[in-house]
Amino acid sequence: MPYLDDLNPAQRAAVLALDGPVLMLAGAGTGKTKALTSRIVHLLATGKARPNEILAVTFTNKAAREMKERVARMLGQSVEGMPWMGTFHSISVKILRRHAELAGLKSNFTILDTDDQLRLLKQLIVAAGIDEKRWPARMLAGVIDSWKNRAWTPAKVPSSEASAYNNRGTELYEQYQERLRTLNACDFGDLLLHVVTLFQAHPDILAQYQRWLRYILVDEYQDTNVAQYLWLRLLAQGHRNICCVGDDDQSIYGWRGAEVGNILRFEKDFPGAEVVRLEQNYRSTEHILAAASGVIAANAGRLGKTLWTEAQGGEKVRLIGHWDGEEEARWIGDEIEALQRGTRGGQPVGLNDQAILVRASHQMRAFEDRFLTIGLPYRVIGGPRFYERLEIRDAMAYFRLAVSPDDDLAFERVVNTPKRGLGDKAQQDIQRTARVSGMSLLEGARELLAAGGIGGKGAGQLRAFVAGVDRWHAKTLQQGHSHIELAEQILEESGYTAMWQADKTPEAPGRLENLKELVKALEQFENLQGFLEHVALIMENETEDAVEKVSIMTLHAAKGLEFPAVFLPGWEDGLFPSQRSMDESGLKGLEEERRLAYVGITRAEHLCTISFAANRRVYGQWQSQLPSRFIDELPVAHVDVLTPPGLYGGAYGAAAPGGFGGGSRIEDRATKADVYNSPGWRRLQERSSQRPVSQPRESRSPVIDLAAVSSFTEGDRVFHQKFGYGSVAAIEGDKLDIAFDKAGVKKIVARFVVAAHEADDVPF
DSSP, rough: OGTTOOOHHHHHHHHHOSSEEEEEEEEETHHHHHHHHHHHHHHHHHTOOOGGGGGEEESSSSHHHHHHHHHHHHTTTTOTTTEEEEHHHHHHHHHHHHHHGGGGGGGOOOOOOOHHHHEEEEHHHHHHHTTTTTHHHHHHHHHHHHHHTTOOOGGOOGGGGTHHHHHHHHHHHHHHHHHHHHEEEEOOHHHHHHHHHHHHHHHHHHHHHHHHHOEEESSSSGGOOHHHHHHHHHHHHHTTEEEEOGGGGGOOOOOTTTHOOOOOOOHSSSSTOOOEOOOOOOSSSSSHHHHHHHTTOOSSOOOOOOOOOOOOOOOOEEEEEEEHHHHHHHHHHHHHHHHHHHHTTOOOGGGGGGGEEEESSSHHHHHHHHHHHTOEEEEEESSSGGGEEEEEEEHHHHHHHHHTTOOHHHHHHHSSOOSSSOHHHHHHHHHHHHHHTOOOHHHHHHHHHTOOSSSSHHHHHHHHHHHHHHHHHHTSSSOOOOHHHHHHHHHHHTTHHHHHHHSSSHHHHHHHHHHHHHHHGGGGGGHHHHHHHHHHHHSSSSSOOOSHHHOEEHHHHHHHHHHHHHHEOOTBTTTBBHHHHHHHHHHHHHHHHHHHHHHHHHTEEEEEEEEEEEEEEEEEEEEOOOOOOHHHHHHGEEEEEEOTTTTTGGGGTTTTBBBBTTSSEEEEEEHTOOOGGSSHHHHHHHHHHOOTTSSSOOOGOOOOOTTTTOSHHHHHTTEEEETTTEEEEETTTTTEEEEETEEEEEEEEEGEEGGGGGGGGOOO
């Protein structure tokens, strides 16, 4: 049995324990796929099971293919005789086609994709007299999907859920299921729901499959939802030879129905189960594993295990704080280039071997802008690049139209986004009028309106749109008008922001965050035109795919991947852990966020860097940020603190007993970071009664009071809340040219800075 030779003792024990229920509790990087495939090979090699008696379930087709290929290599022969190896859905389709009539279907039923599903739901919503704009079909689809994930047929939806979708959810769910049966169709949720219902209603059919499928193996068990759990449990009640492989510390998909409780109660569901812990890690250094273990240990809902490695040494996890998000992006960009050149010491680390993992997609914008500026190639995994996203392209089209009303491509993109009652015929009439008269589409629309060529609701909406473009264009020509305020005004007055605010899909909040990031990006430019030119040029100068690139992705998208060097930015309370997750799910949400931190740290093989910012723009306003509570949970002995002196009054600048913030309680850290209750803050308020320094807007005012006498002289060291420490380079009235240590030269009104020695007791 050569396939057993290179297994460690825990893996070997998991492979040899063939009979009865087994839970393979496999930590990150511990070789669980190797153990799982070896177990399948062992079942076949020892004659315990024939290929058609093994049910091996994965979550993705890719994972199923890889499992099949590994088994074939280890056996030295094809495994085409294993019909029950695949995803939950693919196996459910096979079962359902054999017994379709018992589910009210024919064996040639079709499976609806998302678009078809939404189209059908819209028909039902319209027929029910419900306002689809207020109660969109995507919202109803999400409600029904969540019920199917919990194996609820319309009759089983509890009364506590009756208020879903304007108190009409269960009624429409029942109509939807009836319509699907009439169409001889089902959606993806039905594939599992119908099989579970079939097994529960027909014990003879269930017993048949229990006899056939003598051994069951399940990958990523921590990601199963209730329907998948019931599906597996019903099948396993026959021979009870079920082996589930998973890691409760990597259950991060609660938002799409995954129940971590499934793996936590495995021993209760299957009395006498053997639990084998795979704890030897083959991926990361001891410091990275210790840091990850320190964070996840704070979770109460876990079975518990301790990762370890035979590899000695390696760098400690690096922790660094920055003044703001822009400085964080600059520093990480410099570090990536230094690693690539090998100037940090050791072997160079290629760009393909480096990754930035963020909690929310809107964080990517700062890194994309920085990398585009310095010419650092990058790829966004799991989604489009920032400036290629739908909502960003729409917003940019509005901005282009405001700067250049003759931009026909921009006009075409947004004239009916959001919906303005302009059908295909109305838009064709606008094009025809413009083409005949040799004018722009905007002028064509204006002429068509004047001639009464468009009537009804669409005419009023189009007239308002044309007037809006005229108004926005006039403001781009005005001196001293803030282009940032204009951008916000365009998105508001056009109804584009309201469109996404009314959208109830899970993607809508992220799109709104991205729009806020877009407006924030305008701060670095003098006007809208300069910004549009910048984006057009950087998007034109794309590098070839063959070039190595840094990977940028969310923590969710990174699960299952690994990189020699990983950067984890934005570790601030409210951002990570996510305030929304904590507000919606309380302690359960916090524990899932902590598992996400564990996943992020364990993606790193050799170098892991965690960073946070003391100030970040939130909803257009500068705010002081508290470092993430997860930072307090990092074990001091395994972390190298790089935070410069002065940030948070010295906290997080050096390790302190009991945690990096001098204590693990968030209240202790809040006191240190409470800008508004410090002597330094009170002195700053005495200097300026007009505007607090947390909202600096001096760059928008070109007026200089030449008669003012500054209290500073050239060469003085000063402090500014956003830009940090710097030296006065020149003085003009009440304006100072300050060369900041980290932010470069800025022109600042004198009242917004204090002498450096006065800032010592301001815990910024």
